[in-house]
Amino acid sequence: MSDPRLLSGVTVVDLTHVLAGPYATMILRNLGARVIKVEPPRTGDDARSFGPFYKDISLYFSAINTGKESIALNLKDAADRAVFEQLLGMADIVTENYRPGTMEKLGYGWDSLRKRFPRLIYGAASGFGHSGPYMHRAAYDMVVQGMGGIMSMTGQPHSPPTRVGISVGDITAGLYLAIGLSAALHKRNSTGAGCKVDIGMLDCQVSILEGAITDFLVAGVVAHPLGARHPSIAPFEVFKTQDMPIVIAAGNDHLFGLLCTALGQPGMAKDARYVTNELRFEHVDALKADIERTLAGAKAADWLDRLDKAGVPSGPLNTVREVAANPQVAARNMIVDVTDPVAGPLKIAGNPIKVSGVPDPTRQPPAPQLNQHHAEIMRMLNAQKKA
Amino acid sequence: MSDPRLLSGVTVVDLTHVLAGPYATMILRNLGARVIKVEPPRTGDDARSFGPFYKDISLYFSAINTGKESIALNLKDAADRAVFEQLLGMADIVTENYRPGTMEKLGYGWDSLRKRFPRLIYGAASGFGHSGPYMHRAAYDMVVQGMGGIMSMTGQPHSPPTRVGISVGDITAGLYLAIGLSAALHKRNSTGAGCKVDIGMLDCQVSILEGAITDFLVAGVVAHPLGARHPSIAPFEVFKTQDMPIVIAAGNDHLFGLLCTALGQPGMAKDARYVTNELRFEHVDALKADIERTLAGAKAADWLDRLDKAGVPSGPLNTVREVAANPQVAARNMIVDVTDPVAGPLKIAGNPIKVSGVPDPTRQPPAPQLNQHHAEIMRMLNAQKKA
Numbered sequence: 001m002s003d004p005r006l007l008s009g010v011t012v013v014d015l016t017h018v019l020a021g022p023y024a025t026m027i028l029r030n031l032g033a034r035v036i037k038v039e040p041p042r043t044g045d046d047a048r049s050f051g052p053f054y055k056d057i058s059l060y061f062s063a064i065n066t067g068k069e070s071i072a073l074n075l076k077d078a079a080d081r082a083v084f085e086q087l088l089g090m091a092d093i094v095t096e097n098y099r100p101g102t103m104e105k106l107g108y109g110w111d112s113l114r115k116r117f118p119r120l121i122y123g124a125a126s127g128f129g130h131s132g133p134y135m136h137r138a139a140y141d142m143v144v145q146g147m148g149g150i151m152s153m154t155g156q157p158h159s160p161p162t163r164v165g166i167s168v169g170d171i172t173a174g175l176y177l178a179i180g181l182s183a184a185l186h187k188r189n190s191t192g193a194g195c196k197v198d199i200g201m202l203d204c205q206v207s208i209l210e211g212a213i214t215d216f217l218v219a220g221v222v223a224h225p226l227g228a229r230h231p232s233i234a235p236f237e238v239f240k241t242q243d244m245p246i247v248i249a250a251g252n253d254h255l256f257g258l259l260c261t262a263l264g265q266p267g268m269a270k271d272a273r274y275v276t277n278e279l280r281f282e283h284v285d286a287l288k289a290d291i292e293r294t295l296a297g298a299k300a301a302d303w304l305d306r307l308d309k310a311g312v313p314s315g316p317l318n319t320v321r322e323v324a325a326n327p328q329v330a331a332r333n334m335i336v337d338v339t340d341p342v343a344g345p346l347k348i349a350g351n352p353i354k355v356s357g358v359p360d361p362t363r364q365p366p367a368p369q370l371n372q373h374h375a376e377i378m379r380m381l382n383a384q385k386k387a
Numbered sequence: 388m389s390d391p392r393l394l395s396g397v398t399v400v401d402l403t404h405v406l407a408g409p410y411a412t413m414i415l416r417n418l419g420a421r422v423i424k425v426e427p428p429r430t431g432d433d434a435r436s437f438g439p440f441y442k443d444i445s446l447y448f449s450a451i452n453t454g455k456e457s458i459a460l461n462l463k464d465a466a467d468r469a470v471f472e473q474l475l476g477m478a479d480i481v482t483e484n485y486r487p488g489t490m491e492k493l494g495y496g497w498d499s500l501r502k503r504f505p506r507l508i509y510g511a512a513s514g515f516g517h518s519g520p521y522m523h524r525a526a527y528d529m530v531v532q533g534m535g536g537i538m539s540m541t542g543q544p545h546s547p548p549t550r551v552g553i554s555v556g557d558i559t560a561g562l563y564l565a566i567g568l569s570a571a572l573h574k575r576n577s578t579g580a581g582c583k584v585d586i587g588m589l590d591c592q593v594s595i596l597e598g599a600i601t602d603f604l605v606a607g608v609v610a611h612p613l614g615a616r617h618p619s620i621a622p623f624e625v626f627k628t629q630d631m632p633i634v635i636a637a638g639n640d641h642l643f644g645l646l647c648t649a650l651g652q653p654g655m656a657k658d659a660r661y662v663t664n665e666l667r668f669e670h671v672d673a674l675k676a677d678i679e680r681t682l683a684g685a686k687a688a689d690w691l692d693r694l695d696k697a698g699v700p701s702g703p704l705n706t707v708r709e710v711a712a713n714p715q716v717a718a719r720n721m722i723v724d725v726t727d728p729v730a731g732p733l734k735i736a737g738n739p740i741k742v743s744g745v746p747d748p749t750r751q752p753p754a755p756q757l758n759q760h761h762a763e764i765m766r767m768l769n770a771q772k773k774a
Contacts (some may be wrong), residue, residue: 002578006570009577018638019597031570046639051619051665052602060619063601110743127700129741132718138700140636142615142623147634147702149710151615153552154541161625161632161704163615164551165540171595175562180740182569183393183418189576195393196743203739206710206721208558210406213722214450215439216707217734223707228529228538228550232438232447236529238548245548247534249527251405252433278438313514313525315534317548320603320610323536323593331519334593335600347604352590353567354516356497356583 004358005032010185013038013084013091014068017045019141019167020125020201021097023174026064028093028181030351032358035068036091036377037368038084044072044370055343062367063348066338070368071377075106086381088117092188093181095123099138100130110196121184121194125173129200139201141169148205153212155225162225172204234280235259238317240292244300248291249313252277262310263294333360340366391745392419397572400425400471400478401455404432406528406554407512407588408484410561413451415480415568417738419745422455423478423764424755425471431459431757442730449754450735453725457755458764462493473768475504479575480568482510486525487517497583508571508581512560516587526588528556535592540599542612549612559591621667622646625704627679631687635678636700639664649697650681720747727753 003009010033014025022045029035039045050060071087073080088094094113096103103109103124110122124130127139145151145163155162180197188194206213212223223231228247230236235256236249250256253276260269268274268290273283280287295303300316307314316322323329324347334350346366354360390396397420401412409432416422426432437447458474460467475481481500483490490496490511497509511517514526532538532550542549567584575581593600599610610618615634617623622643623636637643640663647656655661655677660670667674682690687703694701703709710716711734721737733753741747 006567006574006582027566031566049664051668052598052606052608054606059601059605060598063598128715129719131741132715134715134718137695138642138698139702140623140638140700142617142625142634142636143700143702145634146625146704147710147713149705149707150552151704152706155549155552156543156546159543159546161615162542162549163613163617163624164555165537165542165610165612166595166597166599168551168555168595171597172562175559175566176739178566179414179418179562179569180393180742182566182573183740184742186569186573186576187393189573191389195745198741198743199739200715200719200741202713202715203719203721203737203741206716207736207739208553208555209707209710209736210553210558211439211447211450212553212707213711214446214733214735217711217722218446218730219439219441221439223552225552226550228548230529230550236527237550238529238533247529247532249529251527255525277436281438308524311525313527313530315526315530317533317538318536319539320536320596320599323534323596324600324604326534326589328515328519328521328587328589329593331521332516332587332590334590335604343605346601348601349594349596350590352563352586352594353570354518354585354587354590355567355571356501356585358582 003032006355006358008032010034010092011090012036012093012095013087015094015096015098016125017097018047019064019170020173020177021095022047022064023171024123024125024177024181025068025095027174027178029067031353036087037065037068037070038087039070039072039370041072041074048370057340057343062338062340062346065367066348067365068368069373069377070370071374072371083381088113088120090384091120092185093121093123097125100126100135114194117194119188119192119194121181121188122196123177123181124196125177125199125201127201129203130198141167144169144201144205148202149209149212150205153223153225156227157225159225169201169205172208173199173201176204229284232281233277234284235287235291237288239288239295241295241300241303242298245317246300246304247315247317248307251313255312256280258310259312262306262312263291265294333362336361337363338366341369390419393742393745395419397421397479398477399423399480399482400474402481402483403512404484405434406451406557407560407564408482409434409451410558411510411512411564411568412455412482414561414565416454418740423474424452424455424457425474426457426459426757428459428461435757444727444730449725449727449733452754453735454752455755456760456764457757458761459758470768475500475507477771478507479572480508480510484512487513487522501581504581506575506579506581508568508575509583510564510568511583512564512586512588514588516590517585528554531556531588531592535589536596536599537592540610540612543614544612546612556588556592559595560586560588563591616671619668620664621671622674622678624675626675626682628682628687628690629685632704633687633691634702634704635694638700642699643667645697646699649693649699650678652681720749723748724750725753728756
């Protein structure tokens, strides 16, 4: 039987570090690609020194590098460069997230690589992409979160600036890079040629602002933070109950009707202020007060049970503790086991791309120690040279 | 010359509505795929009725459906079903984001489609995926944002619950669906067979929590909102200046040294409390106070200029107004022009996947009016029948 995984047989030579690039190659590996991390000797990927730490290993690093191989190479050393170039010769994809220009300085810019390796696909993630006036500027996630507008829409009204609680700048760029590389693999099946995929983190931030750019440029509306409220749908936010807050998201008139019934307030659905989404949003503060007056009569768990039975989209506000214990998360294999040779048993997030006929293992190999696969990779390259 | 776009020649029959699915097919179209929206007669995609509105059209809909075609079909009507099945016969991909079970009720579940159309790739996005105890539960973005943990990490410390300012639940699922479908196209080149890609929004939320799941399950640490501060790197947050706040992200010792010099405080780099990232994070409040004391001496624009020249990752906190005017956003074609037949000139976000040798147009066709391409699609199907 051949390997059913979507990217089986694909080899990625991975120069990326920290988050955006390694997140992309994590996805490719989850889809079956072989990912060989080429790391600088001694220190390795910077993320190896990022907390949180556990028994001397970086959990930050472990969570996104599981199942990759590692070889330490100094790309300024002639012997190591020869090894690197042999790796490129057998690779389908090379990835990097240096500052633009670094690969050119090393002699590995796309223009030279494409001549020597015409089938090679080159994937780059950087703060601002490989063109434009900001091309050479330094960027980290926080910089593009601030510059790209998402922070201006996140937070409580009039609160201090609020970051999205995850590195949405890096992660979105990693997702877009994985899309570009997968599509480039498809294309190469018909053309036989590689290409360069150039992802800028700031570009990706613009692409996830939903209608906000259009709304400003067409209608002059500047988005601002709304706490937990949706900018155009109501009721679609967080509501207080007797004990804990819950989410209710009644996205259309039908669901609003179901909600009113579940709340024991069928009259509310006929209230002239609430008959359409447009009207409900116009009277959103009154609507919220009406709903919370009823919700105050029982506890969150009780309401969530009633709302679920009534088919009203709703849910709790979970911390990672509850996420980790959620039965749906377990049923979908979204937390998987890893045994690290240094730290012992770990648990990391699973693969959200579920594909028919492809196994979805609940156990994964650990992230590599620095240079762990040196001997094995050298044996492979030598065998290839002889062949 | 053949079309260089990565997904040229790919046809997507698209049953999706609102956001997660249409966001995925927007990406596929930006990569060159032909996307035929199959919409319910009269109302069409629900998103057509979602604000913000401008001259009678939904900007929400326009921003993510540009360049797609539209045909209105009633999938419970025999004649329309015949048309739909002809479309499936010529499609590479069918996408849907109904509640799980809906396609089966229509007779178009994966198990029946795969028999009739063995090359067809089936892409589904749903709240919880097509398996597990929550499979049939209703979900919208807000529900999975609350349930998946991201809201528990977003906001000011002790502030009310805070939503990420965009629909990160839908958008992340759309990105993962686009990855799965692109990789499935690659796979089909060697196997000749389609597959089903099943994306659950909750799964995707778990996959973007970075180390938070691992940190809790291994070390017992529950993540919580930190305002605009990174959870393990310092200085890496928002700082006050004389007038406006700015982002500074000095992600390693070298950058911290550059920052101290740029601030005119070279001694700070040698302060025993600040010599490593671990120590800086331990003393992050003192560090912030020290930095802000210096920043109070000049205005944001002045500091950003100095920090940029010094190579310190830094930037402003932009609203969409500044994003729209940013020269890098313009240089990367991240805002493109559309002429809508009803509303006139619009501007929407561009395509962040930049590929060598592939044009990156600054003008795009408009989103379709409901059923706009009916005659054209019927002609194509009839021509095919004769051939």
